[in-house]
């Protein structure tokens with residue numbers, strides 16, 4: 001699966017100083033990208049492949065990812081339609097068409113943004129996702145696959161709502177205040193933020209973190225337990241790094257049975273390592 005000429009070509013163009021200005025360079029780079037795309041579709045090339053000589057048993061073909069990013073860089077926005085639905089995406093990544101003969105089952109699904117929702121320019125929506133009425137999604141935010149932006153939820157700038165992140169709405173069940181996710185927050189995969197919780201800017205919710213009005217949040221850094229009150233929603237402080245944890249039940253049957261309950265834990269406040277772990281790929285945007 002080594003394809004050195006194509007690898008060299010991709011590596012040449014990804015670093016080419018005139019990639020964004022010179023049409024001839026762009027055309028050649030595009031040809032290389034389409035060659036890579038075809039070979040990826042046939043399985044001839046892979047981004048990573050088994051290799052017993054490596055410590056993990058897998059060799060990563062970093063140049064293939066570079067080539068994929070090149071496709072994003074070179075693509076221009078194009079509109080397409082299906083019935084009354086319309087879509088806009090980079091023309092280098094249209095939806096693949098399959099025939100029954102290929103034996104792949106493609107289950108229908110899709111994305112929808114309901115009337116009455118605000119979605120700023122430069123937001124990226126990966127299918128399937130849903131933005132409900134009254135929601136506000138600000139610039140540069142990524143709404144990843146299976147993410148839900150519930151009714152009236154307020155999502156700031158450059159937020160990453162990772163795959164399957166669920167941001168609860170105010171309509172059902174009825175909640176007084178919407179969930180607020182401020183600027184530059186990372187909501188990890190499978191997180192759930194409900195019942196008016198506020199996540200202050202720069203905070204990171206590790207994959208699987210759930211926040212509701214009833215969730216106690218143990219701040220290991222400041223030695224405090226954060227809770228909602230009848231007047232105040234649960235508030236996650238700025239730059240907090242929150243991970244899913246548990247707390248012992250220390251009374252009644254729960255204690256007798258040695259049970260523990262879910263708790264969220266602030267393990268630290270954002271540092272350089274967190275920035276590294278949460279760095280987003282600009283070329284995808």
Ligand SMILES: CC(C)(COP(=O)(O)OP(=O)(O)OC[C@H]1O[C@@H](n2cnc3c(N)ncnc32)[C@H](O)[C@@H]1OP(=O)(O)O)[C@@H](O)C(=O)NCCC(=O)NCCS
Nearest residue numbers: 144162163188189204205206207243244267273274277278
């Ligand atoms: C939170 C996250 C960003 C890591 O941030 P980080 O600053 O690099 O965190 P560190 O690795 O320094 O971890 C700090 C502490 O928290 C713990 N921790 C980190 N992530 C954790 C998690 N998800 N669950 C439980 N504990 C976790 C670490 O073990 C460490 O504890 P220790 O010091 O006792 O060993 C990462 O775990 C995460 O969840 N990323 C989101 C992944 C995701 O959903 N991607 C989207 C895909 S679409």
